[in-house]
Amino acid sequence: MNSWLDVQTEVLRRLHNRVWKPGELLPAETDLAIEFGCARSTVNRALQAIAEEGLLERKRRGGTRVVVHPQRKATFTIPVIRLQIEQLQRDYGYRLISRRVQRPPLKLRECMKVPAGQNLLHIKALHTADQMPFVLEDRWINTQVVPEIATVDLKSNSANxxxxxxxxxxxxxxxxxxxxxxxxxxxxxxxxPGASLFTVERRTHTEYLSVITAVRLLYIPGYKMRIDL
Structure with a gap:
């Protein structure tokens, strides 16, 4: 493994799959460095980043242990676009523009926290209201986290x-x-072209920080978002 991000990805995978169970002590950094073929400092940086997210507990001379009850951040509700449109008393429509399995660009790969060479599912779709464009959806999905998506008919079911x-x-x-x-x-x-579009960029992850999906939603000019407090 060439970078601390690669080590972080592998450690998170093991946490997600319960290879290391809650309360369990991880192998020493020197042992992990040998296993991963990298410097100890690389392992240290990866473990520290995960600890800062509340998934690992690190003590000097006490090693690194999997947290029994990870501290969760406040969650938010993800709106279903179909319901948004129907609540406006308008007829909802949906069209899948493209569906491809491909390697993401570097910036997106870093956003999704996936190693180099891993393919993601890339979806583009248009949601309409009264047969008029409403929002353009540009979405990437990690199929290693959500393998079931491979068999979903996204021509009739929106990924959202x-x-x-x-x-x-x-x-x-x-x-x-x-x-x-x-x-x-x-x-x-x-x-x-050049019109101002209200843009939402959103990323969601699992309990062990494996990114599920990253999406960019582009709404038609004049769209206003309402948020209930």
């Missing part, structure tokens, strides 16, 4: 709704911004 209904998550992060529509995005959303 299927994931909400079938894949539990323990946390994530999201950002809200405005972005300028590219030519391709403008064509899909029936707007002018």
């Amino acid at each position: 709704e299927w994931l909400v209904e079938n894949v539990p998550f323990s946390g994530g992060d999201y950002s809200l911004s405005a972005s300028m529509a590219s030519d391709t995005e403008a064509a899909a959303l029936s707007c002018e």
Whole structure:
């Protein structure tokens, strides 16, 4: 393994699969460094990053132990786009634009916390309201975390709704911004290139920080998000 991110990914995989159970003491850093073929400092950085997320407990001269009850961050509700549109008293429609298994670009790979060479499922879809474009969905899914997605008919079932209904998550992060529509995005959303689009970028993960999916949602010009406090 060449980087601490690779070590982190493998350690998280073992935690997720209960190779190391809650309360169990991990092998010494020197032993892990030999197993992973890297420097001890690389292992140390990876374990420290996971400990900062509350999954490992590290004590000087006491080693590193799997936390029995991981501290969870506050969760948030992921909206189902179909319900959003129907609540506006409009007819919902959905069209799958593309579905490909491919290697993600570097920035996306780092966002998804996957090792180099791993393929992800890349989905693009358009959600409509009264047969007019409403939001463009650009989504990446880690099929090693959600292998069931491989057999789902995404032409008739949106990934958004299927994931909400079938894949539990323990946390994530999201950002809200405005972005300028590219030519391709403008064509899909029936707007002018360069138009300002309300943009939601969201990532969700499992209890052991394995990223499930990262999605970028581009809403039509003029869209307003309402948040109930």
